[in-house]
Amino acid sequence: MRLRIVDAFTDRPFSGNPAGVLLFDGEFPPDPWLQQVAAEVNLSETAFARPLPPGRDADWALRWFTPSTEVDMCGHATLATAHVIATTGLAKGPIRFSARCGILTTDSAEDGAITMDFPTSSLTRVEADAEVQRALGAQIMSVHDTSEHIGDLVVELADERTVRQLAPDIAALRGYGRRGVIVTAAAEDPSRGYDFVSRGFFPAFGIDEDPVTGSAHTALAPFWAARLGRTELVGLQGGARTGRVAVRLVGDRTRLTGRAVTVIDGELLARP
Numbered sequence: 001m002r003l004r005i006v007d008a009f010t011d012r013p014f015s016g017n018p019a020g021v022l023l024f025d026g027e028f029p030p031d032p033w034l035q036q037v038a039a040e041v042n043l044s045e046t047a048f049a050r051p052l053p054p055g056r057d058a059d060w061a062l063r064w065f066t067p068s069t070e071v072d073m074c075g076h077a078t079l080a081t082a083h084v085i086a087t088t089g090l091a092k093g094p095i096r097f098s099a100r101c102g103i104l105t106t107d108s109a110e111d112g113a114i115t116m117d118f119p120t121s122s123l124t125r126v127e128a129d130a131e132v133q134r135a136l137g138a139q140i141m142s143v144h145d146t147s148e149h150i151g152d153l154v155v156e157l158a159d160e161r162t163v164r165q166l167a168p169d170i171a172a173l174r175g176y177g178r179r180g181v182i183v184t185a186a187a188e189d190p191s192r193g194y195d196f197v198s199r200g201f202f203p204a205f206g207i208d209e210d211p212v213t214g215s216a217h218t219a220l221a222p223f224w225a226a227r228l229g230r231t232e233l234v235g236l237q238g239g240a241r242t243g244r245v246a247v248r249l250v251g252d253r254t255r256l257t258g259r260a261v262t263v264i265d266g267e268l269l270a271r272p
Helices: 031-041 075-087 130-136 160-165 170-174 217-228
Strands: 002-008 017-023 046-051 060-065 094-099 102-108 114-119 123-126 140-146 152-157 180-186 196-202 207-210 232-238 242-250 253-258 260-267
Touching: 002 031, 002 075, 017 031, 017 075, 031 046, 031 060, 046 075, 060 075, 075 094, 075 102, 075 114, 075 253, 075 260, 123 217, 130 140, 130 152, 130 170, 130 180, 140 217, 152 217, 160 180, 160 196, 180 217, 196 217, 217 232, 217 242, 217 253
Parallel strands: 017 046, 060 094, 152 180, 196 232
Antiparallel strands: 002 017, 002 260, 046 060, 094 102, 102 114, 114 253, 123 140, 140 152, 180 196, 196 207, 232 242, 242 253
């Protein structure tokens, strides 16, 4: 079986967010084996996909595993999977994926850009939690809870510099009852090609920091659209590694656009 490592939300290797991608011809192997593969790959997510019979609501079944658990939604590994399917000639144009969060659609353009159609996350403003305040160690401007699709806490910080320099207490965040905490701020200089910045921490799921979290942008898109007065924006996410996510709000859906690069194409010798 061919196992690929794909850098997502970037147009060059060793940037963006790496994901493992494994395609099957038939049924998925047992869940414990999928989890072992994801733990072995040891990236924030490994995607497993298989084609579905004609006439179904979707073309491919898609699942995502972190090193420790299966997740309901993952943007960058979906982008990576669509990239592999498109670049290997298995499909052209739109691809419909059946996932735990519903039907997700991707569309690959001739220039290699891939647009994903995801459900937009709802946002509910909540009081700043003292536990999160201590774990982040930075002044919090606002806090918003997100819908069950992603289950993150979106925390607005004072400025871009604060986001970039943040050094949170990962151990403290690990015990917090959320999928993750997303910190964000407006871009200091929008002429650099992005409108807002963010970083994502998911230690409860075995990921101290996720370089570029596509699913989180289904919440960041409406958050910043309301503040900046535009429905088309570009986000820059990451600490040591960064990537860009173009977002567009269309009704109750968020279109996420990015690029991807395959950096490793190898053989998985361990069979189910």
